[in-house]
Amino acid sequence: MSWITKTLTSSIGRKLIMSLTGLFLCTFLVVHLVGNLQLFKHDGGAAFNAYSHFMGTNPVIRTIEWGLVLGFGFHIYEAFALTRRNKAARGHGYAQWKAEQNSEWTSRNMGILGSIILIFLIVHLYNFFWRARFGGLEKMGGDNPEYRDYDNLYMAVVSSFHIWWYVLLYVAAQISLGYHLWHGFRSGFQTLGLNHRKYMPLIKYAGYVFAVVVSAGFAAMPLYFFLFTNDLGELALNAPTFVHTVASAF
Amino acid sequence: MLLDSKIPEGPLAEKWDKHKFNVKLVNPANKRKYDVIVVGTGLAGSSAAASLAELGYNVKAFTYHDSPRRAHSIAAQGGINAAKNYQNDGDSVFRLFYDTIKGGDYRAREANVYRLAQVSVNIIDQCVAQGVPFAREYGGLLANRSFGGAQVSRTFYARGQTGQQLLLGAYSALSRQVAYGKVKLYTRSEMLDLVMVDGVARGIVTRNVLTGEIENHAAHAVVLATGGYGNVFYLSTNAKLCNVTAAWRAHKKGAYFANPCFTQIHPTCIPVSGDYQSKLTLMSESLRNDGRVWVPKTVEMAQRLRKGEIRVQDIQEDDRDYFLERKYPAFGNLVPRDVASRNAKMMCDEGRGVGSTGLAVYLDFAEIIQRTGAEAVSQKYGNLFAMYEKITGEDPYKLPMRIYPAVHYTMGGLWVDYNLQTTIPGLYATGECNFSDHGANRLGASALMQGLADGYFVIPYTIGDYLAQTAPKPVDTQHPAFAEAKAGVQARTEQLLAIKGTRTPDQFHKALGHIMWEYCGMARNAEGLRHAKTEIQRLRKEFWSDVRVVGTGEELNQTLEKAGRVADFLELGELMVDDALARNESCGGHFREEYQTPEGEALRDDENFAYVAAWEYQGDNQPEKLNKEELTFENVKLTQRSYK
Amino acid sequence: MAGSNPNAKPMNLTLNVWRQPNRNTEGRIVEYKVKDISPEMSFLEMLDVLNEDLLHAGEDPVAFDHDCREGICGSCDLFINGRSHGPEKGTTTCQLHMRKFSDGDTITIEPWRANAFPVNKDLSVDRSAFDRIIQAGGYISVNTGGVPDGNEIPVPKEIADRAFEAATCIACGACVAACKNASAMLFVSAKVSQLALLPQGHAERKTRVENMVAQMDKEGFGACTNIGSCAAECPVGISLENIAMLNREFIVAKATSNNLA
Structure with missing residues (x-):
């Protein structure tokens, strides 16, 4: 083995990969969340679809996408590798184990939380990403030449967000993500050795805020559509006129 | 045999340097042909093993612990003395030498103590280089404090954990040599006998405490660094496993045992709370800098206090007897350890002791807390106060501490000459295991100094002198002496297992401890000592017919280990009594009630007792023979201590 | 018999103790009753009482490691009621006192559990893996003698x-025992940090951390996932900052050392 593989397969090396990929995925979450905020624009999906079109076709984004795939891949692979190693390190278990008295539940259950997120990720990717990338979505159509050839991902999202179990899965996954980040954010810094008496409290609280904002932001989307809109994505009450106009085009 | 201390000729200050030049050297290429066994891996053992391995010898190091780092050196709190004079306060090698000789009540060898003071400065340098995190001043230089009533600040420290940090330094040096393959480390191996071939030490017999396997190990020389024997009292500040077995086995093979009755009682320990008590915990002596020692003025009041009828807060200032301040106005609460201890015992003997057992005196911080605030007191003693509260459940910020003296250190040990060689050629003793440097009383912060001095800076020179005169031929365990010693160990193990009596080793140990504490403890007298002697003999007899050990010898059997150690304590105890009985004077830790000044202070008899009592084993149940090494003092004037 | 509190009532307790004859035989939990336990006793003194009872009954006493009984040697190592060294914070088993328990309590006592710490017998485990990690580099390579004056390098x-x-x-x-992953990182980081902080330790800074981590992995300890149980259960309060420092030292060493192996 070369020194690189030795380093990266050592206990700290694997943690390093977890940390770097994890923090990288955090940046992805930010981008994804900000982009998805387009969903809340009451324009019948025009802005959202334009955004998703851009994301699906821009060569830079497509390149970064590979990084994302690798990021997820390594994060998940290392998670399994570490879990296996760590389980083996214990060997014989305890008859009594009161870890709740010395540590946070989230910190001890990153694997479970991550697994829930992984299941969600598969469904999510199949439902939206796969269909957007490899066909299966209707075009927006309509009069606006700027929009009409875009895939109407907006509509796919909106209709999905009216299926109760789908919304439930989403919300559960976002709660898991929140807890995952609650520990993961600061843990990533700790693994990189970025722990300083002055800054660690800051990192810790920034992590908590990040976890809450990101997970609440993502969870707000299905909940919003499920609770407040009809199956076209219109606001059930007091929907502005232009929304009606755009919607009636379908 | 005539005792030859082999003290080099010449002026005191030049003896060690001259000696270092005169000792024979082993050719560097030949060093790897010599094997040295080091038994014990505390400060003295680890430092010796590491230093000898660095020189090129093949070292085998033995400990009954699971790791060398568990040795009881780790528990030393206060610090380590060194004549660095970093503080510009008048310290010097001679002053450290003088203080140590005087503190030892003029019962130590001048030449050894002077050498100790000389190499003390090297110890600090060595430890700093190893990464020992000594306390530092803001400018980054080493900090010092004055300790144990010394008039200069020469004590180096790492908070209250100096022993731990020094041991971990020595342990790291040892670990490095283990990694290099120059030291072979045998953990969980207890030395049970010494093997002699043609009159010289040639190896040891050990028992692997996990498997019970009895093993022979051969070497060209054997170093014992097995600590003190304070646990003969059952209750002491020593660790539970500390024992005399290795030293005692060597003694029975011909090594003289010197000054066994010189034991140090430390005044500030947490008192016994019940029969179940397994050990005593020391509270640093520094507490006496600010705490005031007192008991109720009347027996009646003490009785009511013990019964819980009144509380300590109910006792008015006028009803308190600050007995140390009253009797020793000049030194007050800071009198030396032995004086403070003896006075506490006197108060309790009068019936004025406190606590439910009546065996404690108060150490009160109310005044300093009032004067400087609880915060300032916490800065200084926070960890000690926390430890006290953990053990007793009482808050010393609110209630006075209860303290009582406890056995702490044994100045006596295997007799060694200037080279640290015992009366058996090729057998060396270092650290608390030997008798050499502390006379009748050890000064605070000097135990760590001696252990490391012996291991780092004395034995590497002196053992070379012996090895250079030994043929570099390989040694093995083929000689019949090994088989014989091994068979002896095996027979003894089987004997202990076969008795199947009714009393446990701990019960015997407690009974012995009780006798020793009552009759050979803080104060002794001829009548009590004679009584103790017959009691110990009776107890020993009962032990060998009534001790109860279950299980087998081929497994981890902690009862069996304990039984073996208690058996040796039962023999040592009698020798301590003999020694105390033979020393018709009071000095240092040895206080004979018949020999005191009208004020009740220790009365030394330099004319008749300025000697080292070196006891020679004469066979089972035979009285031991007393050999005397006369002590000559050419550089200090013998004076009576006074702390009035 | 109580020392400080004459009114402290003795307790009767039920103990569930792990018994295992030796390394190669499977063990089990055995229930024992102990009576008249004084609240002033230390936890190990309570076990002494149990062992004296067992010995009188002709049974094999419970093996456990202990020595100084003042919280500094690190010998004692019991997993009590699901916690390293029991319920009291910042306390070794030997300094844990029975006043922390109540009459009628059931106490479960197990050995440290980690593959790298095989059980010797009952509650005694083999922690020599720690020694081997120190031997891999937990020292500053200086021979006796020939070192500079202690004040030559200000710290x-x-x-x-x-x-x-x-x-x-x-x-x-305790850190390994409490860690969900049986990781030894807190132990390793304490030594790495100590020697990395001091100027005396700088010469071997990189090789030290590389070798110690390699040995730690070889011994089969788990990897740290920053849970923090270790520091919470550490009887002497070693902080997680040390693990961060270990990570930093390791990453920098791996990235910049000349060691290609």
Whole structure:
């Protein structure tokens, strides 16, 4: 083995990969969340679809996408590798184990939380990403030449967000993500050795805020559509006129 | 045999340097042909093993612990003395030498103590280089404090954990040599006998405490660094496993045992709370800098206090007897350890002791807390106060501490000459295991100094002198002496297992401890000592017919280990009594009630007792023979201590 | 018999103790009753009582490691009621006192559990893996003699204090026992930090951390996932900052050392 593989397969090396990929995925979450905020624009999906079109076709984004795939891949692979190693390190278990008295539940259950997120990720990717990338979505159509050839991902999202179990899965996954980040954010810094008496409290609280904002932001989307809109994505009450106009085009 | 201390000729200050030049050297290429066994891996053992391995010898190091780092050196709190004079306060090698000789009540060898003071400065340098995190001043230089009533600040420290940090330094040096393959480390191996071939030490017999396997190990020389024997009292500040077995086995093979009755009682320990008590915990002596020692003025009041009828807060200032301040106005609460201890015992003997057992005196911080605030007191003693509260459940910020003296250190040990060689050629003793440097009383912060001095800076020179005169031929365990010693160990193990009596080793140990504490403890007298002697003999007899050990010898059997150690304590105890009985004077830790000044202070008899009592084993149940090494003092004037 | 509190009532307790004859035989939990336990006793003194009872009954006493009984040697190592060294914070088993328990309590006592710490017998485990990690590099390579004066290299007080705090580790193994992953990172980080902080340790800074981590992995300890149980259960308060420092030292060493192996 070369020194690189030795380093990266050592206990700290694997943690390093977890940390770097994890923090990288955090940046992805930010981008994804900000982009998805387009969903809340009451324009019948025009802005959202334009955004998703851009994301699906821009060569830079497509390149970064590979990084994302690798990021997820390594994060998940290392998670399994570490879990296996760590389980083996214990060997014989305890008859009594009161870890709740010395540590946070989230910190001890990153694997479970991550697994829930992984299941969600598969469904999510199949439902939206796969269909957007490899066909299966209707075009927006309509009069606006700027929009009409875009895939109407907006509509796919909106209709999905009216299926109760789908919304439930989403919300559960976002709660898991929140807890995952609650520990993961600061843990990533700790693994990189970025722990300083002055800054660690800051990192810790920034992590908590990040976890809450990101997970609440993502969870707000299905909940919003499920609770407040009809199956076209219109606001059930007091929907502005232009929304009606755009919607009636379908 | 005539005792030859082999003290080099010449002026005191030049003896060690001259000696270092005169000792024979082993050719560097030949060093790897010599094997040295080091038994014990505390400060003295680890430092010796590491230093000898660095020189090129093949070292085998033995400990009954699971790791060398568990040795009881780790528990030393206060610090380590060194004549660095970093503080510009008048310290010097001679002053450290003088203080140590005087503190030892003029019962130590001048030449050894002077050498100790000389190499003390090297110890600090060595430890700093190893990464020992000594306390530092803001400018980054080493900090010092004055300790144990010394008039200069020469004590180096790492908070209250100096022993731990020094041991971990020595342990790291040892670990490095283990990694290099120059030291072979045998953990969980207890030395049970010494093997002699043609009159010289040639190896040891050990028992692997996990498997019970009895093993022979051969070497060209054997170093014992097995600590003190304070646990003969059952209750002491020593660790539970500390024992005399290795030293005692060597003694029975011909090594003289010197000054066994010189034991140090430390005044500030947490008192016994019940029969179940397994050990005593020391509270640093520094507490006496600010705490005031007192008991109720009347027996009646003490009785009511013990019964819980009144509380300590109910006792008015006028009803308190600050007995140390009253009797020793000049030194007050800071009198030396032995004086403070003896006075506490006197108060309790009068019936004025406190606590439910009546065996404690108060150490009160109310005044300093009032004067400087609880915060300032916490800065200084926070960890000690926390430890006290953990053990007793009482808050010393609110209630006075209860303290009582406890056995702490044994100045006596295997007799060694200037080279640290015992009366058996090729057998060396270092650290608390030997008798050499502390006379009748050890000064605070000097135990760590001696252990490391012996291991780092004395034995590497002196053992070379012996090895250079030994043929570099390989040694093995083929000689019949090994088989014989091994068979002896095996027979003894089987004997202990076969008795199947009714009393446990701990019960015997407690009974012995009780006798020793009552009759050979803080104060002794001829009548009590004679009584103790017959009691110990009776107890020993009962032990060998009534001790109860279950299980087998081929497994981890902690009862069996304990039984073996208690058996040796039962023999040592009698020798301590003999020694105390033979020393018709009071000095240092040895206080004979018949020999005191009208004020009740220790009365030394330099004319008749300025000697080292070196006891020679004469066979089972035979009285031991007393050999005397006369002590000559050419550089200090013998004076009576006074702390009035 | 109580010392400080004449009214302390003796307790009767039920003990569930792990019994295992030796390394190669499977063990089990055995229930024992102990009577008249004084609240003033230490936990180990309570076990002494049990062992004396067992011995009188002709049974094999419970083997456990202990020595100094003042919280500094690191020998004692019991997993009590699901916690390393029991319920009291910052306390080794030997300093845990029975006043922390109540009459009628059932106490479960197990050995440290980690593959790298095989059970010797009953509650005694083999922690020699820690020694081997230190042997891999937990030292400064200086021979006896020939070192500079202690004051030649000033060490800022703040650095010396931090090094000291890391150096107070007693190698009891509570961190490994409490960690969900049986990771030894807190132990390793304490030594790495101590020697990395001090100027005396700088010469071997990179090789030290590389070798110690390699040995740690070889011994089969788990990897740290920053849970924090270790520091919470550490009887001497070794902080998680040390693990961050270990990570940093390791990453920098791997990235910049000349070691290609």
